[in-house]
Amino acid sequence: IIGAPCVLILCPLHYFCGGGAAGDDRLSRLGMGNVQHGSWLCWVHAFMVWYVVLVVHVHLHRAQKSFLPLRMRWLKEMPEPAVTTLLLQNIPEHLRTTEDLRTFFDGVFGYNAVKRIDFLKDTRELLRWRRAAEDGLQGRAAFRTGTGRVLKDEELHQVAGSMAERMRKQILHSDDVNLSCAFVTFQRRREAALAYRLLSADDNDHIRADLPPDPQEVLWQDLAVSPERQSLLELCGYFLIFLIFWGFMPVVVFIQSIANLSTLEKDVPFFKYLIEQLPVVATLWNGLMASFALTVAISLLPSLLMLIFGNFFPCKAEVNRQHKLQVWYNYFLMVYILLVTAVGSSIFTTGKHLMERPFDAPGLLASNMPKSTHFYLNFIPMQMAAYSTSGLRMAQVCKYLFFRCYYDSETAKDKSEPEDQEFTGIGSRSARAALQLSTVLTFCTLSPLISILGFFMFAVSRLIHGFLFEVENRKPDLGGVFWVSDLEEIQRGLFLFVLLMTGVLAERAGNFVPSAIAASSWVFVYWSFVTFRRRHQWEHLQVEEVLQESAEMPKSRPSMTDRYIQPELPDQGKSQSLIEAVTTMRSKLNIF
Numbered sequence: 001i002i003g004a005p006c007v008l009i010l011c012p013l014h015y016f017c018g019g020g021a022a023g024d025d026r027l028s029r030l031g032m033g034n035v036q037h038g039s040w041l042c043w044v045h046a047f048m049v050w051y052v053v054l055v056v057h058v059h060l061h062r063a064q065k066s067f068l069p070l071r072m073r074w075l076k077e078m079p080e081p082a083v084t085t086l087l088l089q090n091i092p093e094h095l096r097t098t099e100d101l102r103t104f105f106d107g108v109f110g111y112n113a114v115k116r117i118d119f120l121k122d123t124r125e126l127l128r129w130r131r132a133a134e135d136g137l138q139g140r141a142a143f144r145t146g147t148g149r150v151l152k153d154e155e156l157h158q159v160a161g162s163m164a165e166r167m168r169k170q171i172l173h174s175d176d177v178n179l180s181c182a183f184v185t186f187q188r189r190r191e192a193a194l195a196y197r198l199l200s201a202d203d204n205d206h207i208r209a210d211l212p213p214d215p216q217e218v219l220w221q222d223l224a225v226s227p228e229r230q231s232l233l234e235l236c237g238y239f240l241i242f243l244i245f246w247g248f249m250p251v252v253v254f255i256q257s258i259a260n261l262s263t264l265e266k267d268v269p270f271f272k273y274l275i276e277q278l279p280v281v282a283t284l285w286n287g288l289m290a291s292f293a294l295t296v297a298i299s300l301l302p303s304l305l306m307l308i309f310g311n312f313f314p315c316k317a318e319v320n321r322q323h324k325l326q327v328w329y330n331y332f333l334m335v336y337i338l339l340v341t342a343v344g345s346s347i348f349t350t351g352k353h354l355m356e357r358p359f360d361a362p363g364l365l366a367s368n369m370p371k372s373t374h375f376y377l378n379f380i381p382m383q384m385a386a387y388s389t390s391g392l393r394m395a396q397v398c399k400y401l402f403f404r405c406y407y408d409s410e411t412a413k414d415k416s417e418p419e420d421q422e423f424t425g426i427g428s429r430s431a432r433a434a435l436q437l438s439t440v441l442t443f444c445t446l447s448p449l450i451s452i453l454g455f456f457m458f459a460v461s462r463l464i465h466g467f468l469f470e471v472e473n474r475k476p477d478l479g480g481v482f483w484v485s486d487l488e489e490i491q492r493g494l495f496l497f498v499l500l501m502t503g504v505l506a507e508r509a510g511n512f513v514p515s516a517i518a519a520s521s522w523v524f525v526y527w528s529f530v531t532f533r534r535r536h537q538w539e540h541l542q543v544e545e546v547l548q549e550s551a552e553m554p555k556s557r558p559s560m561t562d563r564y565i566q567p568e569l570p571d572q573g574k575s576q577s578l579i580e581a582v583t584t585m586r587s588k589l590n591i592f
Contacts, residue, residue, distance in 0.1 A: 001055050001059075002051075002052055002055050002056075002441070002444055002451065003444065003448075003451030003452065003454070003455055004451075005048075005051070006048070006444050006445060006448035006451050007448045007449070007451055007452060009044075010044070010045075010048065010445060010448045011030045011448050011449070013041055013044065014029065014030050014031055014032065014034045014035060014041070014448075015029050015030055015034065017039070017040075017041060018034035018035040018036065018039065018041060019034070019035060019036030019039055020034060020036070021033065021034050021035060021036045021037075022034040027374065027377070027449075028373070028374075030447070030448065030449055031373055031446055031447040031448065031449070032045070032373075032445065032446040032447070032504065032508075033373065033446075033447075035508055036508075037507075037508055037510070038508075038509065038510035039508065042505050042508050042509035042510070042514040043509075043513075043514050045445055045501065045504075045505060045514065045518070046501075046505055046509075046513075046514035046515070046517040046518045047517065048445050049445070049497075049498060049501045049517070049518040049521050050517070050518075050521050050524075052441065052444060052445065052497065053494060053497075053498065053521045053524060053525055053528075054524075056441065056490070056491075056494060057524070057525075057528045060487055060490065060491065060528075060532065061528075061531075061532065061535070061536075063487065064484070064487060064532065064536045064538070065536065067480055067483060067484075067538070068536060068538055070480065071479055071480045071538045072541060072542075074479035074480065075479065075540065075541050076541070078211075079214055080562065081185050081215070081562055081563060081564070082211070082212050082213065082214055082215075083189055083192070084115070084185055084186045084187070084188060084189050084191075084192045085183050085184065085185045085186070085192060085212050085564065086183070086184050086186075086192055086195055086196055086199070086209045086210070086211070086212065087181070087182075087183055087209070087210045087211070087212040087223075087316060088101075088181065088182050088183075088184055088199070088207055088208070088209055089180065089181050089207070089208045089210070089223075089227075090180055090206050090207055090208050090227055091180045091181065091182060091207055092180075092206065092207070095207075096119070096175070096178045096179075096180065097175040097178065098117045098119065098175060099175075101114075101117055101182065101184070102114050102117060105184070105186075105195065108195070108198065109191060109194075112187070113186055113187055113188075113191040113195075114184060114185070114186055114187070114191075115185045115186055115187045116184075116185040116563065117182055117183070117184050117185070118182060118183040118184075118185070118563060118564045118565055119175070119178040119179065119181070119182040120178070120179040120181045120182065120220070120223055120224055120566065121171050121172075121177045121178065121179065121566060121569065122177040122178075122179060122224070123171060123177075123224075123566060123568050123569065125167060126164055126167045126168055126171060126568060127568060129160050129161075129163045129164035129167060130160070130161075130164045130568065132156065132160040133156070133157050133160035133161040133164055134157075135156070136152060136153055136154065136155070136156030136157035136158075136159075136160055137153075137154070137157040139152070139153050168568070168569060171569060172569055179223075179224055179226070180226065180227060181223050181224070183212055183563075183564035185563070185564075193540065193541055195209065196209050196211070196540060197540070210316070211540075212316070212564065213316055213317035213319070213320075213476065214476065215561040215563070215564050215565075216561065217317045217318065217319070217476050218316060218317060218564065219314070219315055219316060219317055219318065220566050220567065222314035222315055222316065223314065223316060225314045230314050233311075233312045233313070233314065234312060234313060236312050237308050237309070237311075237312030237313050240308050240312065241305070241308060241328065244301075244304055244305070244308075245332065245335075248297075248301070248332070248336060251297050252294070252297070252336055291375065291378040291379040291381075291382040292382060294336075294337065294379075295379075295382050295383070295386060298332070298333065298336060298337065299423055301329060301332055302325060302329055302422040302423045302425075302427070302428040303422045303423065305325055305328055305329060305332075306321070306325055306421075306422045309321050309324050309325060317476065318421075318476070319426075319475070319476045319477060319478055320478070321427075322421070322425050322426050322427035322482075323427060323478060323481055323482060323485065324427070325422075325425070325427035325428060325431070326426075326427040326428070326430045326431045326482055326485055326486075327431075327485060329427065329428055329431040329432075330431040330434055330435065330485075330489050333431060333432065333435040334435065334438070334492075334493075334496075337379070337435060337439070338435065338438060338439055338442065338493075338496065339496075373443055373446055373447035373450070376439060376443055376447070376450060377447060377449060377450060377453065379439070380436070380439070380440070380450060380453040380454060380457050381453060381457075383432075383436055383457055384456065384457045384460045387457070387460050387461050387464045388460065388464065390424060390464060390468070391463075391464040391467055391468065393419065393468075393471070395419065395420065396416045396417065396419055397416075399415065399416035400412050400413060400415075400416040403415045403416060417472070417473045418472065418473050418475065419472065426475070426477070426482055427482070429465075430482040430483075430485065430486050431489075433461070433486060434485075434486045434489035434490055434493075435489075436454070436457065436458075436461075437454070437458075437490055437493070438489065438490055438492075438493030438496070438497075439454075440453075440454035440457075441490070441493060441494065441497055442493060442496055442497045442500060445501065446500075446501075446504070480538065484538060487532070488529075488532070491525070491528065491529045491532065492529075494525045494528075495522065495525055495526075498518060498519065498521050498522045498525055499522075501518045502515050502518045502519040502522075503515075505518050
């Protein structure tokens, strides 16, 4: 819908009516680079900006409207006990007992609405005794009692194991070691939904309510972090992200320096020989090296970001960490891929200039980004090659072949999975998809040929991801959170598109009217962004649906366990037997 008019209308107009501003650059003759100053084509581009904005608005809202029934179904089919449970964090001191918290909710609902409360417990001492018992069994440590007696080996294992079991029973029945986090399971779904709406506004003693993950997906150690320590860790994490953000600029500058052979030939004689004797290779180098090197460089960012998130940003489940990766990785991609040509060789210098003269932003984009359309025409095919390579799953094949030398085929397959969750996880995949579509939309009128490349790129992406969906192991999800974040990122990309075209038209048009027409669409984009969030309430079930809860409600998916309890607290033998029995039952029923 966008690509066809851009290619069929703008390309011929640029070529025949642009005025020949592109000179000998044949590829630029089909783009805005061929349009001379004051050309009447600037009026066409002004209305094309509105056309692109309107089409994206309609399709984004239509896509979100189609998504809502799937989201509501996912919420209704949440596994037990998550469907009737809330994760409460930042519980104040006066409510950190089972009885006090139960009384709090009884006062809210006027009746006994709570089925069970599972506080997170401080189990550090228990874990120390268990490690001592394990060390004694392995003969790795000894323990001196207060009387001077030395315990080691089997004796240490028995004594430490006995102490750990005694402490486990005490912790289970004591409120003295309760932390500020608890899983509250209600009698019915409606009480959980109403309590979530009540506490999500963060106006009740600063208690924060959230939807819980499945019990076996909970990151217990992260939830056990105190609010004070969490704030300090996050501060350190943001500082490290800041360092990576600024430290990545020299990498980009280096890539820009090696992307053109005319720059390298001054220092390395070999490249001068390459230009003179092998012009085809020189052309390929100049065309593809920048895109290839930048693609490789940004592929390292997810590993660095996940290392920071894993150590400094406590999350309730691993999939929430993936969503954090999606958000931050997208910020990096927008700056270092989509804006790299505008910021030049220094983000600091450009940022300082824009702080002094903020209204120069459109002109900065207009002077730099149209000159870089060739870079993006090379970047999109490079992404197609990356998609094709990921479909081969070479890492999993190599690991499978290695483990196949020592295990049977089924065991080797299990050990070769999953794939790298940093670069090929749902977080980084979603971020790259949003960037690629934003790139195509940003340059669809400046260089209409990018629409054709974008079409083929997403066709390849659909084919590869459809294949990976069938062969990869199933992983936890958030019920469409990644989808909504992608749609919002695409809307933010529209702001950049309007800003870019406003600057280009202000520079190329004979008067201010075409740029004013393009700039006026900024208001519509902002209205669309606000309306998108307000019109499509997707986070939770509607009150009407919750209050009409009946036997016709879809059956919840089964879970491994029926309550939220830290793995070190249940009786180890009984809990292991239960998990094995449930796993066997699920495999026989073939639920998934």
